Amino acid sequence: MAADVELIVDVPRLEEKIILEEIGRSGLRFKLTNAKYTPLLWEENPAEISLIRTISMQRAAYCAAIREASGAKAINPLDAILTAGDKILTLSRFWRAGIPFPETVIALNGEAAERAEKLVKFPVIDKPPIGSWGRLVTLVKDSQSFKSIVEHRELYQSQALKTHLIQRYVDGGRDLRILVLGEEVLGAIWRSASSGDWRSNVARGGLVKMAELDEELRELALKVSSVIGGEFIAIDIFKENERYLVNEVNGVPEFKGFMEATRINVPRKLIEYVKELLRR
Ligand SMILES: Nc1ncnc2c1ncn2[C@@H]1O[C@H](COP(=O)(O)OP(=O)(O)O)[C@@H](O)[C@H]1O
Ligand SMILES: [Mg+2]
Numbered sequence: 558m559a560a561d562v563e564l565i566v567d568v569p570r571l572e573e574k575i576i577l578e579e580i581g582r583s584g585l586r587f588k589l590t591n592a593k594y595t596p597l598l599w600e601e602n603p604a605e606i607s608l609i610r611t612i613s614m615q616r617a618a619y620c621a622a623i624r625e626a627s628g629a630k631a632i633n634p635l636d637a638i639l640t641a642g643d644k645i646l647t648l649s650r651f652w653r654a655g656i657p658f659p660e661t662v663i664a665l666n667g668e669a670a671e672r673a674e675k676l677v678k679f680p681v682i683d684k685p686p687i688g689s690w691g692r693l694v695t696l697v698k699d700s701q702s703f704k705s706i707v708e709h710r711e712l713y714q715s716q717a718l719k720t721h722l723i724q725r726y727v728d729g730g731r732d733l734r735i736l737v738l739g740e741e742v743l744g745a746i747w748r749s750a751s752s753g754d755w756r757s758n759v760a761r762g763g764l765v766k767m768a769e770l771d772e773e774l775r776e777l778a779l780k781v782s783s784v785i786g787g788e789f790i791a792i793d794i795f796k797e798n799e800r801y802l803v804n805e806v807n808g809v810p811e812f813k814g815f816m817e818a819t820r821i822n823v824p825r826k827l828i829e830y831v832k833e834l835l836r837r
Contacts, residue, residue: 560588563604567611579824603629614642637787641808664721691756727795759814
């Protein structure tokens with residue numbers, strides 16, 4: 558008999574371990590798949606729901622595609638994983654939906670980036686469309702540093718890593734992170750950069766604190782979630798002069814810092830949500 562729920566991982570983090578413990582307590586029939594070691598098949602009888610929790614975005618997309626092809630529900634769905642996994646695709650959906658984000662110029666190679674420089678004012682943020690944990694996200698203060706970053710990025714084989722999002726730097730040193738599960742906004746935290754970095758990523762030692770969730774923020778988070786097509790996502794938002802600017806969406810969200818700051822049991826919520834879907 559097929560399982561109720563499958564957890565797909567590659568390199569399990571704390572998040573995957575506590576999700577697995579919660580599944581173990583739930584009484585659901587479950588299957589654990591490590592996509593690094595297990596060949597994947599388009600199965601006749603997949604688990605009803607696949608929780609996709611690989612670190613690699615590419616792997617997450619393939620797992621979601623294979624499971625959805627067999628009729629399973631992937632969390633997150635393939636479309637959400639692909640869109641959230643690429644910042645240009647994300648911002649394009651935002652633009653269409655009228656969701657505010659920091660002014661951004663896209664340059665698909667070095668030459669375009671050099672021209673893009675004329676369109677922006679330093680300091681700017683330069684980042685590639687893919688990646689996480691703040692990797693290659695650079696605060697660029699002048700033209701000379703910008704030129705050398707462009708030169709370095711041209712050396713990568715990957716087309717995505719030669720691609721630039723050149724973005725207005727939003728000052729403040731902190732941002733909001735909001736978790737959304739289905740139609741529920743679970744909560745919000747402030748993340749601020751620790752000393753020695755300017756990026757707020759928890760993976761870089763960013764500090765966390767519980768944040769107030771006002772109605773405007775709640776509505777914005779639900780709008781972002783529906784535009785991305787996410788089931789379980791994290792949204793990063795800047796607050797500037799009482800205005801919210803959405804930075805990005807994470808389709809395989811880490812939530813260790815969120816749990817620490819809010820005391821919300823995220824894996825419990827997630828598995829309750831899975832049970833609710835199975836009852837429908
Ligand atoms: N436009 C920006 N203005 C100010 N800080 C930024 C900007 N873009 C990114 N950052 C900082 O860099 C961090 C990482 O950037 P982000 O776009 O979230 O990429 P990643 O996917 O690596 O988390 C953010 O958490 C934030 O602290
Ligand atoms: Mg981020």
